[in-house]
Amino acid sequence: MTVFTCILFLFLIVCAVAASLSKSLLNTVLIFMSYSLVMSIIWVILEAPDLAVTEAAVGAGVTTVLFVLTLKKIHAIMGANAAEKEAENELEYRRRRNS
Amino acid sequence: MSRKVPREQYEKTLSFKLKTWLEGSRDPYVGNLEMRPQSLRQEDEAVRRRLQEDKKQARDRAYDTEHNREMVLFKKLYRIFSLLFCVFLVSMLLIGVADLPPFGEADKPVNNEVSQRYIEKGLQETGAVNIVTGMILDYRAFDTLGESHVLFIATCTVLILLRADQEKGKNGAEEWEANDRAYEPKNDVILQTAARLLVPFIIIFGIYIILCGHLGPGGGFSGGAVIGAGLILYVSAFGFARTERFFTAKTYKWMSFGALACYCLSKTYSFYTGANHMESVIPLGTPGAILSSGLILLLNICVGVVVAGTMYTFYVMFRKGGY
Numbered sequence: 001m002t003v004f005t006c007i008l009f010l011f012l013i014v015c016a017v018a019a020s021l022s023k024s025l026l027n028t029v030l031i032f033m034s035y036s037l038v039m040s041i042i043w044v045i046l047e048a049p050d051l052a053v054t055e056a057a058v059g060a061g062v063t064t065v066l067f068v069l070t071l072k073k074i075h076a077i078m079g080a081n082a083a084e085k086e087a088e089n090e091l092e093y094r095r096r097r098n099s
Numbered sequence: 100m101s102r103k104v105p106r107e108q109y110e111k112t113l114s115f116k117l118k119t120w121l122e123g124s125r126d127p128y129v130g131n132l133e134m135r136p137q138s139l140r141q142e143d144e145a146v147r148r149r150l151q152e153d154k155k156q157a158r159d160r161a162y163d164t165e166h167n168r169e170m171v172l173f174k175k176l177y178r179i180f181s182l183l184f185c186v187f188l189v190s191m192l193l194i195g196v197a198d199l200p201p202f203g204e205a206d207k208p209v210n211n212e213v214s215q216r217y218i219e220k221g222l223q224e225t226g227a228v229n230i231v232t233g234m235i236l237d238y239r240a241f242d243t244l245g246e247s248h249v250l251f252i253a254t255c256t257v258l259i260l261l262r263a264d265q266e267k268g269k270n271g272a273e274e275w276e277a278n279d280r281a282y283e284p285k286n287d288v289i290l291q292t293a294a295r296l297l298v299p300f301i302i303i304f305g306i307y308i309i310l311c312g313h314l315g316p317g318g319g320f321s322g323g324a325v326i327g328a329g330l331i332l333y334v335s336a337f338g339f340a341r342t343e344r345f346f347t348a349k350t351y352k353w354m355s356f357g358a359l360a361c362y363c364l365s366k367t368y369s370f371y372t373g374a375n376h377m378e379s380v381i382p383l384g385t386p387g388a389i390l391s392s393g394l395i396l397l398l399n400i401c402v403g404v405v406v407a408g409t410m411y412t413f414y415v416m417f418r419k420g421g422y
Contacts, residue, residue, distance in 0.1 A: 049316035050231050053308060057324035062410050065331055069417040 005045055011038050025076045029067040036060040226383030226392035227313040235318070236395045240366050243398070246320075247362060247405050251355055254409045258348075261416040287336070294336035301329035309403035313392045319402025326403065327410025334414065351408045358401040365394045 015035040022028045036059030043052035071077050109115055119125045164170045200207035217234055227233035235243050302325075309322030334342050372379045384391030 050229075050318060050321065053317055053321040054324060057321055057328055061328040062324060062331065062413070065328075066413060066417055069414070073417070 005042070008038055008042055008045070012042070025071055026068070029064060029071065032067070033060050033064040036063070222386055225395065226386055227395050228386050228392075229313055229315060229318075231316075232313045232318050232395060232399070233392070236313075236398045237393075240369075240398065243402065244362055244366060247359060247402055250405060250409050251359060254355075254412050257413060257416045290336045294332050298329050298333045298336075301332065302326055305329060305403075305407070309399050310389065310396070312399040313395045314387065314389070319399040320406050322399075323403035323406025324410055326407040327414075330407065330411045331414045334411075339415070339419070346411065348412075351412055354408050355405050358404040362398060362401040365397055369394060 012035060015031050015038065019028050019031040019035065022031060036055055039059065040052040040055040043049070043055055068077070104112075160167075164174075217230060217238065221230045221233045222228065225233035225237040227237070305322045305325035307322075308317035308325060309319055312318035312322065330342070330346070369379060371377075379393065381393045383393050386392070390396070
């Protein structure tokens with residue numbers, strides 16, 4: 001096993017731990033994507049280029065897109081407008097509580 | 100012949116009352132019921148304050164986790180059990196991995212006569228230079244057919260679960276999309292330029308992977324996934340109006356149906372000839388040429404079409420719930 005492979009495996013483990021410990025769901029999805037990319041490089045090293053192409057297209061591409069879309073549907077990613085609206089609601093709530 | 104009844108008498112009969120009731124031409128309560136304007140409900144200030152106080156107390160008690168004995172116990176047990184579960188899972192996986200033979204060893208149980216046969220006679224029997232493709236699309240083509248059907252059924256399930264409400268009419272889907280696009284720029288120049296440059300190459304690369312599946316690494320599934328990813332990039336850059344000119348739900352249905360039917364028919368042919376010990380009329384061709392290895396090229400194209408459509412449909416259904 002070369003140094004390069006060792007580094008890749010180490011990165012894989014770090015990614016796996018970080019994905020489970022990350023607080024933000026979007027960060028988890030992005031870490032998962034980098035995990036898939038490194039996994040596809042490891043497939044090439046293990047002499048399975050078929051799997052590498054599939055892993056890169058499905059694991060890193062389509063799955064990530066679907067995850068991000070789902071996060072958007074459940075309002076886990078907040079755009080600038082949504083954050084503004086949230087702050088407004090918070091202010092309104094406080095005003096009502098104080099009066 | 101029935102006798103004609105005078106009007107007053109007729110109005111007293113049950114059938115007339117039923118008729119008026121059904122038609123709603125007479126309100127039965129008019130004149131029989133006293134109507135009063137609704138008075139505003141007066142809330143007692145003391146009662147209201149007491150209710151609020153009660154609610155606040157209940158909430159404080161529920162969220163006072165430090166003094167809630169059940170919560171404290173649950174938290175402790177939860178930590179202990181999650182730790183135990185993690186240790187159990189990790190040890191089970193490690194024990195399982197420890198039983199595996201070392202990587203790359205020659206005399207491990209996977210290297211039996213089946214793989215021997217695949218390696219020795221694969222090229223001669225299937226005509227595919229890529230042994231993996233020869234295996235999954237010739238020796239084990241029945242499994243691959245099942246996989247394609249699983250994908251098709253998964254898409255059908257997504258279509259059923261995520262379809263936008265049709266009862267609202269055509270506005271339903273449009274409203275959905277308007278909501279969806281509320282927080283993002285409509286025409287992003289960076290994204291559009293990148294997509295214009297990249298999408299043709301991505302799709303050509305996908306087609307190359309599908310067509311050369313029997314010559315090099317690749318095949319229907321990976322090529323289809325690449326084409327699907329290219330279509331998704333195109334759609335997210337240019338919007339649904341551009342893609343719906345050539346790709347709608349109807350197109351997807353007919354594409355999938357055609358590809359699966361083509362797959363089924365061609366495999367039926369080879370199963371029939373194989374089971375009856377007949378020679379297949381389809382020539383295997385010279386190994387290494389693009390038109391070689393019998394039906395594998397056709398099967399690869401079928402699988403690729405199904406997978407590309409499925410990926411794109413997943414995206415569309417997740418995005419706006421309908422074509």
